[in-house]
Amino acid sequence: MxxxxxxxxxxxxxxxxxxxxGIDFDLETGCLYGLVGPNGSGxxxxxxxxxxxxxxxxxxxxxxxxxxxxxSPAKTARMGIGRTxxxxxxIPGLSVLENVMLGGDARTAGVGxxxxxxxxxxxxxxxxxxxxxxxxxxxxxxxxxxxxxxxxMLPYGTQRRVEIARALAAKPDLLLFDxxxxxxxxxxxxxxxxxxxxxxxxxxxxVLVEHDMQMITEVCDYVFVMNFGKVIAQGxxxxxxxxxxxxxxxxxxxxxxxATA
Amino acid sequence: MEQVVxxxxxxxxxxxxxxxxxxxxxxxxxxxxxxxxxxMFSAFTxxxxxxxxxxxxxxxxxxxxxxxxGAAMELALDLLVFRPIRKRSKTLADAELSMLIASIGAAAxxxxxxxxxxxxxxxxxxxxxxxTTEYHIGSVYITNIEILIVVFTLVLTVGLAIWxxxxxxxxxxxxxxxxAETGGLMGISQGRMSALVLxxxxxxxxxxxxxxxxxxxxxxxxxxxxxxxxxxAAVVIGGVGxxxxxxxxxxxxxxxxxxxxxxxxxxxxxxxxxxxxxxxxLLRPSGLFSRVNVNRT
Amino acid sequence: xxxxxxxxxxxxxxxAIYAVLALSFQVVLRSGVFSFASVGFFGIGAYVSAxxxxxxxxxxxxxxxxxxxxxxxxYALSLPLVRLRGLYLGMVTFAFDQILIVxxxxxxxxxGGPVGLFGxxxxxxxxxxxxxxxxxxxxxxxxxxxxxxxxxSVLRVDEQLARSMGVxxxxxxxxxxxxxxxxxxxxxxxxxxxxxxxxxxxxxxxLIVAGLTMAVVGGIGSWLGAVIGALIVxxxxxxxxxxxxxxxIVYGVLVILVVAYEPGGVLGLLQRGVRAIAALxxxxxxxxxxxPVEEKKxxxxxxxPATTPQKGVTA
Numbered sequence: 001m002x003x004x005x006x007x008x009x010x011x012x013x014x015x016x017x018x019x020x021x022g023i024d025f026d027l028e029t030g031c032l033y034g035l036v037g038p039n040g041s042g043x044x045x046x047x048x049x050x051x052x053x054x055x056x057x058x059x060x061x062x063x064x065x066x067x068x069x070x071x072s073p074a075k076t077a078r079m080g081i082g083r084t085x086x087x088x089x090x091i092p093g094l095s096v097l098e099n100v101m102l103g104g105d106a107r108t109a110g111v112g113x114x115x116x117x118x119x120x121x122x123x124x125x126x127x128x129x130x131x132x133x134x135x136x137x138x139x140x141x142x143x144x145x146x147x148x149x150x151x152x153m154l155p156y157g158t159q160r161r162v163e164i165a166r167a168l169a170a171k172p173d174l175l176l177f178d179x180x181x182x183x184x185x186x187x188x189x190x191x192x193x194x195x196x197x198x199x200x201x202x203x204x205x206x207v208l209v210e211h212d213m214q215m216i217t218e219v220c221d222y223v224f225v226m227n228f229g230k231v232i233a234q235g236x237x238x239x240x241x242x243x244x245x246x247x248x249x250x251x252x253x254x255x256x257x258x259a260t261a
Numbered sequence: 262m263e264q265v266v267x268x269x270x271x272x273x274x275x276x277x278x279x280x281x282x283x284x285x286x287x288x289x290x291x292x293x294x295x296x297x298x299x300x301m302f303s304a305f306t307x308x309x310x311x312x313x314x315x316x317x318x319x320x321x322x323x324x325x326x327x328x329x330x331g332a333a334m335e336l337a338l339d340l341l342v343f344r345p346i347r348k349r350s351k352t353l354a355d356a357e358l359s360m361l362i363a364s365i366g367a368a369a370x371x372x373x374x375x376x377x378x379x380x381x382x383x384x385x386x387x388x389x390x391x392x393t394t395e396y397h398i399g400s401v402y403i404t405n406i407e408i409l410i411v412v413f414t415l416v417l418t419v420g421l422a423i424w425x426x427x428x429x430x431x432x433x434x435x436x437x438x439x440x441a442e443t444g445g446l447m448g449i450s451q452g453r454m455s456a457l458v459l460x461x462x463x464x465x466x467x468x469x470x471x472x473x474x475x476x477x478x479x480x481x482x483x484x485x486x487x488x489x490x491x492x493x494a495a496v497v498i499g500g501v502g503x504x505x506x507x508x509x510x511x512x513x514x515x516x517x518x519x520x521x522x523x524x525x526x527x528x529x530x531x532x533x534x535x536x537x538x539x540x541x542x543l544l545r546p547s548g549l550f551s552r553v554n555v556n557r558t
Numbered sequence: 559x560x561x562x563x564x565x566x567x568x569x570x571x572x573x574a575i576y577a578v579l580a581l582s583f584q585v586v587l588r589s590g591v592f593s594f595a596s597v598g599f600f601g602i603g604a605y606v607s608a609x610x611x612x613x614x615x616x617x618x619x620x621x622x623x624x625x626x627x628x629x630x631x632x633y634a635l636s637l638p639l640v641r642l643r644g645l646y647l648g649m650v651t652f653a654f655d656q657i658l659i660v661x662x663x664x665x666x667x668x669x670g671g672p673v674g675l676f677g678x679x680x681x682x683x684x685x686x687x688x689x690x691x692x693x694x695x696x697x698x699x700x701x702x703x704x705x706x707x708x709x710x711s712v713l714r715v716d717e718q719l720a721r722s723m724g725v726x727x728x729x730x731x732x733x734x735x736x737x738x739x740x741x742x743x744x745x746x747x748x749x750x751x752x753x754x755x756x757x758x759x760x761x762x763x764x765l766i767v768a769g770l771t772m773a774v775v776g777g778i779g780s781w782l783g784a785v786i787g788a789l790i791v792x793x794x795x796x797x798x799x800x801x802x803x804x805x806x807i808v809y810g811v812l813v814i815l816v817v818a819y820e821p822g823g824v825l826g827l828l829q830r831g832v833r834a835i836a837a838l839x840x841x842x843x844x845x846x847x848x849x850p851v852e853e854k855k856x857x858x859x860x861x862x863p864a865t866t867p868q869k870g871v872t873a
Binding site for chain 3: 051053072073074075077078082083085089091092093094098101102103105106107113116117120123124126127130170
């Protein structure tokens with residue numbers, strides 16, 4: 001297996017707070033990684049760093065042999081690193097199809113603004129392939145039939161699926177999910193999990209930040225556990241869950257809160 | 262020395278005017294471009310009373326009347342314009358843009374009325390009987406009106422700063438400026454606070470209107486938008502939402518303008534405000550005197 | 559018809575000029591860039607073209623010079639300004655308009671001081687005016703479709719999302735600012751050549767109000783809104799003559815009503831109407847069968863209480 005993303009000694013400090021503190025790992029092509037940890041452990045900040053939304057204090061990021069820690073977030077996206085956000089962030093006034101096509105633009109967006117005036121035929125071709133890609137993603141997330149609906153009017157779970165479709169439409173090589181199933185019910189979660197598994201089958205590398213341990217164990221190949229900005233455990237999901245260090249991080253001194261199951 | 266007195270008086274007027282702008286921006290996220298129109302219209306009302314109706318109104322009463330007019334106008338602005346927009350906007354950025362645009366629309370109303378009545382010419386406010394007394398302190402001449410302007414401004418500014426720091430409503434306001442949502446959760450009514458801030462800013466704008474009309478002898482219906490430029494500079498130098506900063510910013514600006522008008526023909530004074538705005542915003546976007554780094558994104 | 563047209567030709571000309579100015583406003587507002595610089599560039603275009611005309615430069619050439627020049631100047635201006643967001647940008651561009659009036663008042667023979675310049679030769683025909691306006695509409699309308707259209711709409715709503723979708727936000731904003739500047743400048747040129755006069759009062763606060771009224775009341779969502787806005791602003795005082803010189807008050811009230819209650823403007827209102835009629839027709843033709851398939855109530859896009867029950871780690 002080849003290494004797709006290399007994270008080397010990445011630090012993100014906010015003032016004195018070490019939100020991400022010396023993270024080091026490699027992600028291999030075609031694997032589905034889980035990233036877990038208690039609230040405030042630095043998962044989302046790390047995801048932000050990987051997608052270049054958050055500036056690194058120090059460290060190196062290498063994607064497919066290309067060092068990109070100085071790239072803009074937009075360039076990172078165009079390079080093939082897609083991401084979703086914790087909160088639903090659709091453009092409420094646009095239709096589902098348009099929202100998903102927004103993702104399809106990610107590889108070409110902003111390239112040649114003047115092309116819209118000078119080379120309309122070229123943008124027409126782009127548009128066609130973008131639409132096709134978007135329809136594919138829509139089908140995959142079982143949103144067929146809703147293309148023309150206004151995104152803001154859809155039920156919450158459906159909106160989340162539109163977001164995932166949008167991320168897919170960008171045809172990324174690496175997809176970072178920031179709690180994609182927050183607020184979904186069990187059934188919807190399982191559906192999303194299945195979509196991820198099938199994407200993995202096609203060789204897409206994914207990182208899943210998630211609170212739901214059941215989903216992590218069912219879906220992921222490999223899990224990183226973060227606490228206080230560091231990776232405190234990693235490995236096979238089953239093994240990681242059983243790790244006493246991980247249990248302490250979750251249950252810690254706060255006792256048996258949330259210890260259902 | 263004469264120039265120093267002029268600068269201090271001018272700075273006081275700027276400060277009075279700019280404080281309202283700074284507070285509404287800092288606490289409510291409203292850039293109220295109608296503030297200039299309120300200022301102008303308060304003075305204009307006094308002009309109507311003294312010139313057209315030929316009433317002999319002593320200066321203190323004129324100030325009170327102008328403050329009342331200003332307060333009423335900004336309250337109306339809040340209730341009829343800002344509140345509905347705030348209620349219906351989906352995002353903060355949407356609300357900001359809508360309120361900015363609406364405030365320009367609102368400004369058009371008093372400006373047009375004043376233009377119509379004065380037939381586009383300058384007007385002046387004369388308090389009757391106006392007994393100007395000149396005092397000589399060393400080589401400096403200063404009139405009682407100038408003293409009144411400076412003292413009034415200083416008392417008001419200091420009072421406002423203390424009020425913001427000490428009183429419950431002041432604290433609530435500052436909480437609101439950090440985070441409207443949390444403020445709401447803490448039981449702070451944004452509606453009431455917003456009305457309070459706008460009434461305050463209307464009162465100060467009204468007082469500034471009378472003062473400047475008396476000090477400069479004449480205003481035009483468009484004076485409001487000229488003064489906005491000066492107020493922007495004062496606010497930007499001092500940092501948005503900071504009372505002390507606005508005070509200092511207003512004096513820096515007034516000093517700069519006085520210097521320029523003393524050394525050049527005088528028509529370029531407004532370029533000082535513009536230059537200051539650009540320089541400060543580019544070099545130190547959070548203002549020269551602000552402690553908190555305001556989030557500008 | 560012909561007599562009516564020649565009696566109202568000035569209004570047609572003004573409509574074309576104002577439509578270009580309205581586009582200049584609409585382009586920035588649609589992208590969520592709070593800029594009022596259009597009016598300043600209007601003034602620049604007006605004075606520059608008047609001076610060019612004095613030196614015998616032809617109308618078409620000075621249009622091109624001003625269009626390109628304003629775009630370059632606007633772009634240069636946007637480079638430092640791009641860091642400023644929201645209200646700060648609104649403030650600086652408003653100040654920019656104000657300071658240009660000061661410059662115009664002090665410009666000596668180039669600007670004619672407070673009196674302004676007059677007697678500039680008429681150098682565009684009404685037809686040319688309409689052609690120019692049409693070209694501008696075409697340029698702007700091309701930016702409202704396809705990929706670029708989507709990226710601009712996301713720019714206004716959610717900048718961070720735009721970044722994650724590969725949109726170079728700052729570059730896009732600079733471009734929009736430059737385009738708006740170019741359109742504003744062009745409107746100024748057209749104004750000078752058509753009315754053969756320009757004075758500092760010609761691009762003051764009143765023009766900001768008029769420009770905003772056109773863009774906002776027409777609807778900032780589309781170039782069509784700018785056209786509707788220009789029609790309203792130019793023809794309204796003509797139809798309702800009783801408004802007279804109080805028209806600015808009517809504009810003010812209109813602007814407030816639109817931003818508070820119908821942010822889509824007249825265009826948005828029309829679109830809603832069309833959609834409603836279309837839905838009605840569809841309902842008719844499907845024999846009153848239920849149209850909505852799974853119409854659910856508007857669901858707030860706020861996630862339900864965020865803490866999803868954690869399935870404890872002890873599996």
